[in-house]
Amino acid sequence: MVNITGYGNGSQEAVNNFEKYVGFEIPADYKQFLLEYNGGTTTVQNCKFYVDALDTLVCLNVLYGLDLEEKELDLQKWHEENKKDLHKNCIIIGNDTYAGKILLIYNEEEKGVYFWDQGWYSDPSSQDENIYKVAESFKSFIEGLKIPEEI
Secondary structure, three states: OOOOEEOOOOHHHHHHHHHHHHHOOHHHHHHHHHHHHEEEOOOOOOOEEEHHHOEEEEEEEEEEEEOOOOOOHEEHHHHHHHHOOOOOEEEEEEEOOOOEEEEEEOOOOOOEEEEEEOOOOOOOOOOOOOEEEEEEEEEHHHHHOOHHHHO
């Protein structure tokens, strides 16, 4: 499994406040990640995840945290800026090295981690079709990350 260099421990209060703000309870595995790491980067640079629908590997840049001084890394900042474009019970939890975002969706119809090809870099992405399932859960997303030597 890929190691994460986190931004420190998150607080239960910050997680509770974020859940109130977004209006849904986030999955337990992701909540545990926030409490333990509060976002972060992979220890080995250029770790990638596979997007089956695009038949491509995407390079993970960062996973966001809560109440961070650097607002570009803050979950709430990304939710505020993009909430009108997001599915129900969806948060942006990170980004790739281009314009793509990592989404966590947790509603009746969709559950799991998704890749939002926001810049339409991959064929067949378009303005109408650009969100692709990557993993059934946050835990399986992290477990599925590949270091460059494994690719």
